[in-house]
Amino acid sequence: MTRTRKPGVSRRATLAMMGAGAVTFAAPWVARAQAKTIKVGMPTILSGRVAQLGTSSRNGVMLEIEKVNAAGGLAGRQIEMVIRDSKGQPQEAARVARELVNTDGCEILIDAEASSGAFAVHEVARDLGVLCLHTNSETSALTADPKQHIPNAFRTARQGVHDSIVGGSYAAAIAKAKGLKKWATCSPDYAYGRDTTGEYVTYLKRFAPDIEIISESWPKLFQPDYTEVVTKILQAKPQALYSCLWGGDLTSYIDQANIYALFSQMEVFAVNMADYTALTVVKNLPKGIHSGNRYIKTYPATPENAAWGDAYKAKYNEYPTNWSWENATAIMLLAEASKKANSADGKKIAEALRGLKIKSPFGADGTVTMRAEDQTLVGYAIGWGTTIPQEPYVPQVQAGDWKTIFELEAEWKKSKGYT
Amino acid sequence: MPQWMLPLDLDALTGCLASSACLVTQTTSGFIIGMLLFLVAVGLTLIFGVLKVVNFSHGAFYMFGAYFAMTAYQFSGSFALAMLCGAAGTAILGLIFERVFMSRVYGADVLMQLLVCYAFVLIFDDVVRMIWGPEFKSMGMPAAFQVAPLFIAGGVVPPYYLLLIGVALAAAVILGLGLARTRIGKVIRAAAHNPGMVSALGINTGLIYGGVFALGGMLAGLAGALAAPVRSLTPGMGFSVLIESFIVTVIGGMGSILGALIGALLIGMIRSFGSLGFPLFTEGLMYLFMVIVLVSRPSGLFGKEVA
Numbered sequence: 001m002t003r004t005r006k007p008g009v010s011r012r013a014t015l016a017m018m019g020a021g022a023v024t025f026a027a028p029w030v031a032r033a034q035a036k037t038i039k040v041g042m043p044t045i046l047s048g049r050v051a052q053l054g055t056s057s058r059n060g061v062m063l064e065i066e067k068v069n070a071a072g073g074l075a076g077r078q079i080e081m082v083i084r085d086s087k088g089q090p091q092e093a094a095r096v097a098r099e100l101v102n103t104d105g106c107e108i109l110i111d112a113e114a115s116s117g118a119f120a121v122h123e124v125a126r127d128l129g130v131l132c133l134h135t136n137s138e139t140s141a142l143t144a145d146p147k148q149h150i151p152n153a154f155r156t157a158r159q160g161v162h163d164s165i166v167g168g169s170y171a172a173a174i175a176k177a178k179g180l181k182k183w184a185t186c187s188p189d190y191a192y193g194r195d196t197t198g199e200y201v202t203y204l205k206r207f208a209p210d211i212e213i214i215s216e217s218w219p220k221l222f223q224p225d226y227t228e229v230v231t232k233i234l235q236a237k238p239q240a241l242y243s244c245l246w247g248g249d250l251t252s253y254i255d256q257a258n259i260y261a262l263f264s265q266m267e268v269f270a271v272n273m274a275d276y277t278a279l280t281v282v283k284n285l286p287k288g289i290h291s292g293n294r295y296i297k298t299y300p301a302t303p304e305n306a307a308w309g310d311a312y313k314a315k316y317n318e319y320p321t322n323w324s325w326e327n328a329t330a331i332m333l334l335a336e337a338s339k340k341a342n343s344a345d346g347k348k349i350a351e352a353l354r355g356l357k358i359k360s361p362f363g364a365d366g367t368v369t370m371r372a373e374d375q376t377l378v379g380y381a382i383g384w385g386t387t388i389p390q391e392p393y394v395p396q397v398q399a400g401d402w403k404t405i406f407e408l409e410a411e412w413k414k415s416k417g418y419t
Numbered sequence: 420m421p422q423w424m425l426p427l428d429l430d431a432l433t434g435c436l437a438s439s440a441c442l443v444t445q446t447t448s449g450f451i452i453g454m455l456l457f458l459v460a461v462g463l464t465l466i467f468g469v470l471k472v473v474n475f476s477h478g479a480f481y482m483f484g485a486y487f488a489m490t491a492y493q494f495s496g497s498f499a500l501a502m503l504c505g506a507a508g509t510a511i512l513g514l515i516f517e518r519v520f521m522s523r524v525y526g527a528d529v530l531m532q533l534l535v536c537y538a539f540v541l542i543f544d545d546v547v548r549m550i551w552g553p554e555f556k557s558m559g560m561p562a563a564f565q566v567a568p569l570f571i572a573g574g575v576v577p578p579y580y581l582l583l584i585g586v587a588l589a590a591a592v593i594l595g596l597g598l599a600r601t602r603i604g605k606v607i608r609a610a611a612h613n614p615g616m617v618s619a620l621g622i623n624t625g626l627i628y629g630g631v632f633a634l635g636g637m638l639a640g641l642a643g644a645l646a647a648p649v650r651s652l653t654p655g656m657g658f659s660v661l662i663e664s665f666i667v668t669v670i671g672g673m674g675s676i677l678g679a680l681i682g683a684l685l686i687g688m689i690r691s692f693g694s695l696g697f698p699l700f701t702e703g704l705m706y707l708f709m710v711i712v713l714v715s716r717p718s719g720l721f722g723k724e725v726a
């Protein structure tokens with residue numbers, strides 16, 4: 001058997017080609033190592049009754065992440081979101097948050113949990129020292145209480161006490177003008193409902209001392225039927241009704257109260273009405289319900305805000321929610337802080353975030369600020385108006401005054417022993 | 420402590436009982452809550468009476484009834500068709516569910532039956548989530564019923580609720596008479612009593628079981644369809660209704676149709692008047708009542724005494 005040299009590729013040429021190939025394939029690897037992606041973990045609620053919280057939070061985040069990545073990412077590092085479902089359970093939220101940092105190597109956390117989960121994730125952030133942005137929890141104590149304060153945690157959401165101050169002063173003005181002295185309340189029977197209603201009534205009475213609460217109802221969270229609550233309120237014959245029911249509970253309540261013609265018999269103040277989740281679902285939205293703004297693309301009435309709302313709708317085929325803007329704001333702030341610090345390092349970003357003021361479609365004056373002292377968002381658009389049954393749903397929003405908010409918030413903090 | 424914070428508000432309750440307006444409003448309110456609950460609970464009790472299984476997934480039929488009605492209403496704009504679709508759709512679903520799955524676990528351990536039912540609670544919720552999406556929906560009140568409420572003796576009564584009570588009462592009467600007077604009713608009662616003998620007489624018990632399950636599903640579906648214009652639709656909406664239906668059947672007695680009716684109306688009235696007199700203890704009152712019934716009559720108000 002003889003070995004003849006066949007024409008074709010020689011061994012040496014093959015080796016050379018393999019070498020070249022290896023270099024070619026390795027090259028992007030080198031490039032990638034230089035601009036390593038930065039992983040951002042996001043525990044949120046993607047299943048169950050409030051899955052919309054998670055999906056619309058995710059949408060808000062992804063809409064902004066695309067822009068940030070297209071502009072070069074965080075200090076040259078592309079952002080990769082790792083989003084996990086906590087099923088709305090606090091202990092699961094804490095576990096997921098820990099896993100995101102320890103196992104998946106996330107360097108920043110976007111905590112898109114409801115309040116119960118947010119406090120759990122907050123403890124994880126305290127323990128691990130990772131930069132954490134709370135995007136959905138509106139419970140004031142999360143940032144107002146100095147015991148909760150840690151240098152690496154921030155809140156980019158609205159806050160219960162701000163809402164109550166603005167809502168209370170708005171309602172008091174109407175109460176005075178229309179002589180509404182007898183009030184009733186109807187709110188879900190859990191921490192959020194009780195606290196928010198309590199704060200609202202406090203400020204309402206502060207601005208209009210002669211009002212009186214003559215009836216209170218506390219239906220269960222997710223109660224299917226509110227008939228007995230509706231008729232009870234009708235019996236009490238108040239001149240005005242406050243409610244912080246939200247989502248499906250609010251729409252059920254409206255449908256059931258509607259057929260009793262409740263809305264024609266009293267002024268109704270429902271803080272969570274002016275969110276597209278509720279506005280677009282209710283088929284026979286009564287005219288003239290007073291509501292706080294949650295997210296609405298016509299307030300602030302700026303081209304930036306309208307464009308943001310439309311871009312979101314074009315991409316996800318539904319309107320943004322209150323949670324969407326709160327989460328989008330987190331990414332906007334991250335990107336600006338990283339630019340300012342010229343770094344993607346959590347500690348440096350945290351440093352840059354304190355006191356950072358950025359341009360924002362959701363700002364009362366076109367900007368929002370991450371207040372340095374308690375690391376929470378201020379200056380966002382906040383106001384109240386009345387509903388109409390079709391777009392733009394809340395044509396006139398009366399803006400809250402941030403100067404008053406700051407004054408009363410400081411007073412509130414003192415009364416709570418926070419300062 | 421201000422007066423409204425007291426757990427007991429007897430003034431409001433006695434004040435209401437003294438005024439005809441309040442009495443009418445609260446009584447109809449109790450009827451509305453009770454009659455919808457009855458439609459769900461009677462299916463539960465019927466299935467238990469004949470098939471001797473506790474259909475833990477019964478709430479799902481209520482949910483499907485509401486979703487079927489909403490979809491039919493969106494496509495056709497006809498309220499009557501929406502109700503029909505809600506009822507018929509769940510009847511078919513009930514039949515399939517019984518024949519394919521439940522019929523396999525009749526002889527099995529009660530825990531096994533519970534497990535199958537619970538699995539389907541989760542599966543059905545996810546099916547709804549896949550088809551209609553996770554966010555809540557609203558069917559909207561048909562234009563015909565968007566009218567001012569009626570005032571009867573000063574009390575407020577929405578016309579839609581009159582229809583709702585009427586349909587539910589009609590269902591109760593037809594069901595009661597059907598079981599007591601017709602041949603099919605006789606066969607069903609016989610099958611409940613002694614399925615072996617009925618089968619030996621050449622009657623297809625499988626068909627009866629499937630039929631009863633379909634009927635139970637249909638009644639729950641009808642309740643869901645009737646509730647759809649006034650309650651928001653979400654995956655998992657059947658669960659809270661199921662819990663209250665269980666309370667109703669426990670109070671009324673498992674397997675008794677009259678018991679389900681009385682139990683449901685009692686719960687409705689407790690909610691309606693309890694929210695006035697015991698604003699912070701309305702839920703508790705319901706359970707307390709159940710406990711009292713269980714202690715004094717363990718088999719329920721109209722249940723057969725367990726030997």
